[in-house]
Amino acid sequence: MQTLTTEATQLPTLTHTRNPGMALDLDWVAGVQANTSAIERRAGTIGGRRSVKKDFQAAWLLKAISLIDLTTLSGDDTEGRVKRLCAKARQPVAPWMLEKLGLPGLTTGAVCVYHEMVATAVRAVEGSNIPVAAVSTGFPAGLSPFRLRIAEIGESVRAGAQEIDIVISRRHVLTGNWQALYDEMREMRAACGDAHVKAILATGELATLRNVARASLVCMMAGADFIKTSTGKEGVNATLPVTLTMIRAIRDYQDRTGIKVGYKPAGGISKAKDALLYMALMKDELGHPWLQPDLFRFGASSLLGDIERQLEHHLTGHYSAANRHAMG
Structure with a gap:
């Protein structure tokens, strides 16, 4: 087990060149298409073609923990809840299990909170190397005045957030105003400074996979370090067809520019x-580098509890009640 999971404790610090972006190439954007039936067919085969069992499954699940942005984004968030979330991020699985699995230092990839809770989270993860991510720019709708969205990014960075999850204006995608989307994303990227920026596309509100592909490409051209599916607040969040569309856009961008961009599915992965x-x-699609936390994250909360249950079953042969693996 230990030889299978030695990489699971790698820190999420970027080990490659950040995405500097490029000039908007409207010809490239216009040429992007998405064959919906082929994408759905390919996505539908993944469950039958790939299966891991026993020690290998446990190793993959430990890796998954290191990829989680452990998240609380509720209107009733309190400092106490965020502190418990951060404690869970620092110790995501019962110590006795991690000892048996050979990874006593395992943590989640990050914690993700609203701006109001950034300072609390930064204090709670101090000394752990777990970055704090803040949702910003009028999350989740992204419809507050633009100057306030930019100011919000700056406030979160000054409060200690090392990653900023911004939301794009969906109307720019739905009306095909790629220049406006590019300019918006470029300014948001600049406002983040040294903080890494994840562009949330809210794919459930973009109508077509072709729109998803084009929006992904424009956000990468504008300098997004990650592209992310959803806020978790839409009616439809992360799906495998959307994921396939977005990661193929990532592959195309790397082929053209040599720059690796990360991917974050969020919402509904429990x-x-x-x-x-x-x-x-x-x-399958991007290779081993995209199984590391500097290039892949899950935006999730309840996912961690189910993984912990599966690991306990692996070690003991018994499933425990879900309430024994609460967030904190």
């Missing part, structure tokens, strides 16, 4: 078996 499907798809 079961360990689902995490394994996403990881298998990433490995």
